[in-house]
Amino acid sequence: MSAPTKKGYIRPLDIRHGRVDMSHGAGGRASAQLIEELFQAALANEWLAQGNDGAAFAIPVGARMVMATDAHVVSPLFFPGGDLGSLAVHGTINDVAMCGARPLYLSASFILEEGFALAELKRVVDAMAAAAREAGVPVITGDTKVVEQGKGDGVFISTTGIGVVPAGVDVSGSNARPGDVVLLSGTIGDHGVAVMSQRESLEFETTIESDSAALHGLVADMLAAAPGGVRALRDPTRGGLATTLNEIARQSGVGMLLEEAAIPVKPQVDAACELLGLDPLYVANEGKLVAVCAPEAAEAVLAAMRAHPHGTAAARIGSVTEDPHRFVQMATRFGGRRVVDWLSGEQLPRIC
Amino acid sequence: MSAPTKKGYIRPLDIRHGRVDMSHGAGGRASAQLIEELFQAALANEWLAQGNDGAAFAIPVGARMVMATDAHVVSPLFFPGGDLGSLAVHGTINDVAMCGARPLYLSASFILEEGFALAELKRVVDAMAAAAREAGVPVITGDTKVVEQGKGDGVFISTTGIGVVPAGVDVSGSNARPGDVVLLSGTIGDHGVAVMSQRESLEFETTIESDSAALHGLVADMLAAAPGGVRALRDPTRGGLATTLNEIARQSGVGMLLEEAAIPVKPQVDAACELLGLDPLYVANEGKLVAVCAPEAAEAVLAAMRAHPHGTAAARIGSVTEDPHRFVQMATRFGGRRVVDWLSGEQLPRIC
Numbered sequence: 001m002s003a004p005t006k007k008g009y010i011r012p013l014d015i016r017h018g019r020v021d022m023s024h025g026a027g028g029r030a031s032a033q034l035i036e037e038l039f040q041a042a043l044a045n046e047w048l049a050q051g052n053d054g055a056a057f058a059i060p061v062g063a064r065m066v067m068a069t070d071a072h073v074v075s076p077l078f079f080p081g082g083d084l085g086s087l088a089v090h091g092t093i094n095d096v097a098m099c100g101a102r103p104l105y106l107s108a109s110f111i112l113e114e115g116f117a118l119a120e121l122k123r124v125v126d127a128m129a130a131a132a133r134e135a136g137v138p139v140i141t142g143d144t145k146v147v148e149q150g151k152g153d154g155v156f157i158s159t160t161g162i163g164v165v166p167a168g169v170d171v172s173g174s175n176a177r178p179g180d181v182v183l184l185s186g187t188i189g190d191h192g193v194a195v196m197s198q199r200e201s202l203e204f205e206t207t208i209e210s211d212s213a214a215l216h217g218l219v220a221d222m223l224a225a226a227p228g229g230v231r232a233l234r235d236p237t238r239g240g241l242a243t244t245l246n247e248i249a250r251q252s253g254v255g256m257l258l259e260e261a262a263i264p265v266k267p268q269v270d271a272a273c274e275l276l277g278l279d280p281l282y283v284a285n286e287g288k289l290v291a292v293c294a295p296e297a298a299e300a301v302l303a304a305m306r307a308h309p310h311g312t313a314a315a316r317i318g319s320v321t322e323d324p325h326r327f328v329q330m331a332t333r334f335g336g337r338r339v340v341d342w343l344s345g346e347q348l349p350r351i352c
Numbered sequence: 353m354s355a356p357t358k359k360g361y362i363r364p365l366d367i368r369h370g371r372v373d374m375s376h377g378a379g380g381r382a383s384a385q386l387i388e389e390l391f392q393a394a395l396a397n398e399w400l401a402q403g404n405d406g407a408a409f410a411i412p413v414g415a416r417m418v419m420a421t422d423a424h425v426v427s428p429l430f431f432p433g434g435d436l437g438s439l440a441v442h443g444t445i446n447d448v449a450m451c452g453a454r455p456l457y458l459s460a461s462f463i464l465e466e467g468f469a470l471a472e473l474k475r476v477v478d479a480m481a482a483a484a485r486e487a488g489v490p491v492i493t494g495d496t497k498v499v500e501q502g503k504g505d506g507v508f509i510s511t512t513g514i515g516v517v518p519a520g521v522d523v524s525g526s527n528a529r530p531g532d533v534v535l536l537s538g539t540i541g542d543h544g545v546a547v548m549s550q551r552e553s554l555e556f557e558t559t560i561e562s563d564s565a566a567l568h569g570l571v572a573d574m575l576a577a578a579p580g581g582v583r584a585l586r587d588p589t590r591g592g593l594a595t596t597l598n599e600i601a602r603q604s605g606v607g608m609l610l611e612e613a614a615i616p617v618k619p620q621v622d623a624a625c626e627l628l629g630l631d632p633l634y635v636a637n638e639g640k641l642v643a644v645c646a647p648e649a650a651e652a653v654l655a656a657m658r659a660h661p662h663g664t665a666a667a668r669i670g671s672v673t674e675d676p677h678r679f680v681q682m683a684t685r686f687g688g689r690r691v692v693d694w695l696s697g698e699q700l701p702r703i704c
Contacts (some may be wrong), residue, residue, distance in 0.1 A: 021698070027590025027636070028695025032599075051603050052525050053447035053586060054420025056517060059411050068406025069459035069512060071497040095405035107421035109510040111463070143510075145423040147702060151505040158461040158495075158510035160421060165408060173404050234405060238379025247384075251403050284379070343380025346373070350499060 013037040018118040025112065025146025038122055039110075039142060042129040047105070047140030055140035057105060060164060068095035069160040075350040077124060077154060079198040081209030082191075082286070085128030087352060088157040090214045090286060091237070093137055097216040098233045098289065100171030100223065101163030106132065108142040108159050113152035124155055135214040137161070163216075168227050175231035176252035180320040181298035183291040185218065185305055186211070186313040187264040188241050192283035192348050193272045202275075206268050213287030218310045222291060225304035229297020235289050237352055239343040240282040244290055245328045246342045252292075255323025258330040258340065262317045282343045284351045292320060365389040370470040377464065377498025390474055391462075391494060394481040399457070399492030407492035409457060412516060420447035421512040427702040429476060429506060431550040433561030434543075434638070437480030439704060440509040442566045442638055443589070445489055449568040450585040450641065452523030452575065453515030458484060460494040460511050465504035476507055487566040489513070515568075520579050527583035528604035532672040533650035535643040537570065537657055538563070538665040539616040540593050544635035544700050545624045554627070558620050565639030570662045574643060577656035581649020587641050589704055591695040592634040596642055597680045598694045604644075607675025610682040610692065614669045634695045636703045644672060 013033055023030035040048055047055035059065070072088040082090075089106065096103040108128070112121065132139050139159075194210040196202075215235065222230055232252070236244035241263070249256050265273075265280045273280050287310060293301045298316065305311030318330075328340045365385055375382035392400055399407035411417070424440040434442075441458065448455040460480070464473065484491050491511075546562040548554075567587065574582055584604070588596035593615070601608050617625075617632045625632050639662060645653045650668065657663030670682075680692045 022701045023696075023698040025590075025701070026695060026698040028595050028634075028697070028699075030697070031590070032694070050524065050526075051599075052451055054418045054451040054453070054513075054515075056416060056418050056451055056453075059415050059417050063411050064408060065411050066406045066408050067457060067459055067493055067512075067514065069461045069493055069510075070495045071461035071463050071510065073463060073497045073499050099404055099406040099408055101406070101408075105419060107419055107512050109421045109423035109512075111423050111425060111508055111510075141419055141421055143422045145425045145508075145702075145704075147425050147505060147508075150502065153499060153503040156463055156497075156499075156508070158421075158423065158463075158512075160419075160459045160461075160510075160512035161406075162419065162514060163406075172402065174402075238377075238383070240379075243380050247403075282380075342384070343378060344375075345380070345382065346375040346378040347380075349374045349377070350497075352497075 015118045015122050020112045020114055020116040020146055022114055022146055035144065039125055042125045043139045045138045047138065064165040066096050066099040066101035066163045066165060068092055069158065070095060071158045072352060073156050073350050074195060074352050076198055079195045079210060080207050081194050082212035083124060083127045084157060085124040086131035087212050087286060088159045089128055089131035089135060090212050091352060092159040092161040093135055093214045093216055094235045096161040096163040097219040098235055100169040101165045103137045103161050103163040103216050106137055106139045106159050106161050108139045108157055110144045111152055111156040112144065112146045113154055114146055114149045116154045121155060169223055171230055171233050173232050173234060173248045173251040176248055176254050176292040176320045178254055178320050178322040179295055180231060180292045181295055181316055182256060182318040183293060183302055184315055184317045185289045185311045187266045188285055188288060189265060189269040189273060189280035189283035191286040192351050193269050195351050196276060196348055197272060208268055208272060211285055211287035213310055215289055215310055218308045221304045221308050222301050225300045226297035229294045230291055230301060231294060232292040233289055236285050238284050240284060242281040242340045243343045248292060249326045249328055253326060255321040255326055256318055256328045257321050258318035260330050260332045262315050264313050264315055278347060281340060282347055286352060367470045367474050372464045372466055372468040372498055374466055374498055387496065391477055394477045395491045397490045399490065416517040418448050418451040418453035418515045418517060420444055421510065422447060423510045424704060425508050425702050426547060426704050428550055431547045431562055432559050433546055434564035435476060435479045436509060437476040438483035439564050439638060440511045441480055441483035441487060442564050443704060444511040444513040445487055445566040445568055446587045448513040448515040449571040450587055452521040453517045455489045455513050455515040455568050458489055458491045458511050458513050460491045460509060462496045463504055463508040464496060464498045465506055466498055466501045468506045473507060521575055523582055523585050525584050525586060525600045525603040528600055528606050528644040528672045530606055530672050530674040531647055532583060532644045533647055533668055534608060534670040535645060535654055536667055536669045537641045537663045539618045540637055540640060541617060541621045541625060541632035541635035543638040544703050545621050547703050548628060548700055549624060560620055560624060563637055563639035565662055567641055567662055570660045573656045573660050574653050577652045578649035581646045582643055582653060583646060584644040585641055588637050590636050592636060594633040594692045595695045600644060601678045601680055605678060607673040607678055608670055608680045609673050610670035612682050612684045614667050616665050616667055630699060633692060634699055638704060
């Protein structure tokens with residue numbers, strides 16, 4: 001985000017009525033103006049103010065670090081409980097946090113479609129800035145490109161986050177062991193159903209809101225409650241809880257046994273899923289996490305989760321088993337047992 | 353790039369004839385297969401093998417770091433001397449290097465269009481992997497999303513790089529001072545003309561190749577030749593040399609005076625620009641840099657540039673002046689003087 005405009009040489013950007021045009025991506029005066037008057041105005045911080053091709057910062061002595069990235073293409077751009085801008089902040093913060101790290105900084109790259117309304121772009125960037133401020137994780141560098149009308153879809157945002165892993169923390173999807181406890185931070189399916197209901201213009205009796213949230217504060221509390229007791233963390237986004245647990249089972253070479261009755265689902269989400277023909281186990285979440293914990297640490301971690309605003313409905317939903325087939329199985333409400341497989345095919349396109 | 357597939361459960365990806373479909377972005381089995389058989393196969397390294405939501409790595413004691421990001425939307429995907437994949441590696445490595453940092457790691461996020469041929473995707477990812485290997489800067493984490501046909505354009509790639517600033521180095525576009533020397537690492541306009549000639553199917557007598565290259569080795573040699581003597585570095589990409597120099601002039605609050613005759617342009621690029629109605633000063637480069645140096649360091653830095661394969665045609669092209677208007681001026685071949693302004697409007701869409 002370099003090249004501030006020479007103020008006074010041009011008229012201010014017409015954010016109310018203007019649209020993105022190809023010159024906004026050309027790297028000249030119009031690009032500089034868009035960056036200064038829209039992006040830097042919203043995201044203002046000392047790193048962007050450096051005005052160089054990248055942003056410089058200091059890192060604590062001898063730190064172990066994490067880097068994570070996410071492309072965000074959610075459609076529509078605005079949905080109950082969230083929008084593309086806040087999602088792009090939350091999604092990448094959460095990926096960093098799921099590695100056990102404290103997120104420090106974000107970068108953002110925008111791919112804009114020619115003709116996209118600047119007012120809409122500003123709403124997205126403002127929401128992004130608000131989410132970054134609330135999370136305490138600034139967007140310190142960025143880039144903007146423009147593609148011709150019909151070669152994009154309004155705006156896509158890719159964010160990358162870096163963070164520092166506290167000493168003594170070793171969290172990885174490959175660390176789960178038989179006997180470990182599986183914890184879930186709250187209800188599942190909220191995000192996917194919120195986006196889907198907006199897209200299909202479905203009217204439910206109560207509005208279903210996305211759970212989109214930054215989870216690094218929750219993770220910090222969990223790690224503080226049982227240092228070394230949290231073995232694996234993951235946020236069940238695309239593919240839902242079922243796919244996330246299969247990922248961990250596969251990575252750790254273990255099985256899992258879930259209790260269907262223990263998995264929290266809001267009644268209105270359950271009803272919407274039935275209407276839409278969806279299984280909540282496979283619906284995306286954007287503010288939930290799964291934790292695999294050492295059995296002796298599980299109670300302390302669960303208590304820390306329930307004490308945090310993003311974990312009030314946290315529950316123990318199952319345990320890790322020895323299983324050469326790496327199956328995730330579920331004890332159903334009716335006393336049976338079934339295999340919970342990976343998501344196959346496409347359930348909900350462009351949910352994040 | 354998590355979720356390796358359960359091998360043997362599905363047929364291998366048909367890379368030769370297959371196409372991207374929406375299931376490749378759904379986060380389930382098809383996503384995992386695409387990541388494992390195409391992305392991880394090409395980019396294979398120990399960090400991707402961690403299989404978590406992000407990648408972990410150690411950083412030297414108390415380092416000062418840099419983070420830079422770039423979206424890449426070049427069209428066509430392949431052009432003489434380069435392609436989207438290598439460009440996405442070079443572009444971000446260069447942004448990190450222009451901050452005076454040694455690039456360490458890259459992340460990559462892919463936005464794929466439904467229907468895009470997997471064979472084309474593989475060509476792009478293979479080129480990316482080769483560029484990352486050659487540069488010694490691995491892609492350690494990534495993400496992939498798919499949008500419906502007509503909502504994207506084959507593939508867009510956003511890359512983010514992080515690097516470490518060596519002790520004693522302080523490079524910033526705000527550091528230029530009157531009396532400083534302006535150096536350029538080689539000929540200008542090659543990249544923009546190469547892409548444009550491909551797009552317009554223009555036939556020139558000789559093929560004009562993009563200069564796309566990773567410049568961190570060149571930068572390291574320059575910094576070693578005159579520690580503290582290199583004040584500002586920037587790669588003249590979109591907007592070309594003219595816009596880049598205006599950026600530095602604006603950031604540092606200085607003017608510049610260039611010598612037109614000293615700026616190297618290949619004859620075939622000059623001819624193509626004339627044909628296409630372009631000014632080489634505004635055409636994008638992807639393997640060149642501008643350096644502003646303290647006068648006493650300029651000779652040593654220039655010698656280091658000329659000794660490096662990416663700087664053989666390096667030249668002293670002008671000097672920094674005191675100018676409250678922050679004008680970049682140029683002494684023309686005919687003895688006159690003119691102002692070299694920022695690029696205004698769009699000259700070459702989707703050049704990087």
